Amino acid sequence: MNNAEHEMSVLGAMMLHNKSIPDVMDILEPGDFYRPANGNIFRAIVDLYARNEPADYATVFEALKRDGETLRAVGNDYLPKCGDAAHSYRNGPEYARIVAREAVRRRIASAGLKVADLAEQPGDEDELVEQARKAVDGVSRAAGEKVVSFSESIYETLRSMEADKAPFIPTPWSSVNHAIAGVRGGAMYVVGARPAVGKTVIGLQLAQCIARHGAVAFYSMEMTKDDLNKRLLASELHIPYQRLRDDALLARDTNKIIASEPDFHRMPLYVNDNPSLSITDIKRHARSVNRKSPLKAIVIDYIGLMSTPFGYRGERHQFIADMSRQLKVLSKEMDVPVIVLAQLNRGSEQRADKEPVMSDLRDSGAIEQDADVVLLLHRDLMNQPGDLYVRVAKNRSGVTGSFKLKFYGHYSKAVEEHVSPVEDREYPAFRQAQERPALSSVVGF
Structure with a gap:
């Protein structure tokens, strides 16, 4: 040797x-x-x-x-x-x-x-x-650290600029892309919102979009894998989520699922719904996904629910600060975007305009320090629940600003104002089994 x-x-x-x-x-x-x-x-x-x-x-x-x-x-x-x-x-x-x-x-x-x-x-x-x-x-990997000067690295940068492959993956929303230029490897993106505003919908849509470019590891500590799968079907196929949740599919819903079955294999989205995930679990699972298929992104839903190590006795805000830093390091180690969903405190509800700010991020100011981009979501659930405001509160590499999306909760989807998903009639309170074909006979489970 x-x-x-x-x-x-x-x-x-x-x-x-x-x-x-x-x-x-x-x-x-x-x-x-x-x-x-x-x-x-x-x-x-x-x-x-x-x-x-x-x-x-x-x-x-x-x-x-x-x-x-x-x-x-x-x-x-x-x-x-x-x-x-x-x-x-x-x-x-x-x-x-x-x-x-x-x-x-x-x-x-x-x-x-x-x-x-x-x-x-x-x-x-x-x-x-x-x-x-x-x-x-x-x-x-080589044992020695390679020291590279600007004169050596600039040519690799120029080559990447000429390559056909973009250095970022676009989000589903052009207005957001204009501000943050999509998501990039090595960066941490924080999506903050109050409960029931739609942060999981946004996180899942981002995961769906990125999964068209490669594998995505999605960590859900709040919802089950089954629930997320139904939300994915609602968003992708425009089937009202309530029908999926209540097992009340119509014949046209079933036909949509059967027709789209070949596309299931082109969605490398790996969901881990362990409710007590630690940072060690996330690192281990992410590396396992990467060995199976090149990893393109990690989504955490949400950081406030991450599990503390056995015997940990520190303050909660210190723990969240440490998790935030480790997730930022993980994004650089694996060269993938890490999208972190986070809960906001009640600060925004006490202000007249109700618009959230970065200091509303719950548990730790370290999250806003580590993040490369912070997106804050806001909806007026009482008066205008269909309008979802996305505020780019922090952006290391671009502009900040606010954008309005249309929120379709029954499709688990948010779209640009000028885009409308396929609308669907309200389904009846009862259904007849003979109206729809059996999924098991076609999909093969």
């Missing part, structure tokens, strides 16, 4: 045949070398190549003279020895793959030791398992 000759062969081939350097760079990083001095030599070769300068014994030696520690570790005649170790200078990429495999095996051994050590540590077993899983997941 630490064959010095293999590492010398890679370095020698790179110096003897500079054209192999880009191929080797795609395989190795400095941290993959067992001997730190070899990693420093590798870095010196790559730096010379990046400046369009030749990387041979003489130029690499001059570069290393500025780092006397490396030369003292290997000696002044080490570079020619590397050349001698490269039996064929054209085999640089093959030597690199050998070194990379040895690096992975060392990281496996290191992860094994860490997992064994975790088994002896006190604490919550689920959290220990999550730490062990993270150690194993890190095996395939």
Whole structure:
């Protein structure tokens, strides 16, 4: 797992045949070398190549003279020895793959030791398992941290700007997209509202929309998976939710479900309805979803219901602050948007205009600090329940402002003012079974 000759062969081939350097760079990083001095030599070769300068014994030696520690570790005649170790200078990429495999095996051994050590540590077993899983997941990544300057990273940014694939996923509402430019990986989005205003509807609509681009992990600590599935059917197929809830489907409802059955397989939405989810549970489940299908977003409904670890004795607001920070870190670690639904306190109800502000977020001001975007929802449930106001109260990368959507609670859906979902007649208080075909005979359950 630490064959010095293999590492010398890679370095020698790179110096003897500079054209192999880009191929080797795609395989190795400095941290993959067992001997730190070899990693420093590798870095010196790559730096010379990046400046369009030749990387041979003489130029690499001059570069290393500025780092006397490396030369003292290997000696002044080490570079020619590397050349001698490269039996064929054209085999640089093959030597690199050998070194990379040895690096992975060392990281496996290191992860094994860490997992064994975790088994002896006190604490919550689920959290220990999550730490062990993270150690194993890190095996395939380079051990050393890559230091990248603006001059190196800007080209990747420019390439992504030219790519056909947008760096964000649009929301279902064009007015909101205009303000926040959709949802992006590595960012945390907070949707806050008072009870019964519609935050779950908005969260579920966002999940539906993003699921058309990839997998979404949805954590529901308030509603069951069955209830959410019925709301999804109501929103997607414009079947009144009450008919789904009461098992009072009409023939046309059943026909809609049967016709849309092939689309079920194109909805990679993974719902976890455990009512006592902890941050450890969410991390573990999200990584499991990502292993099954590339994860595109995480939705939490809602942060105030997250479970505290066993034995936790701190203040509630401190716990929520910690959860908020960990969810923000998770969004960056997995490079996906994390959409957090949150409850608002009664502050807005005591103001004349009833419009919520960020300070109304319940339990902790840390939520508004960690969030990249904060959307606050408001409805006048007494006078205008069909108007849903969405206020962009915080936006790190764009404008703020308020927008009005039309809220159709019976379809579990909010749409732009100029868009109307397919309306449906009120269904009768009774139904006849023979009016509709049997779902089980067609859908296959």
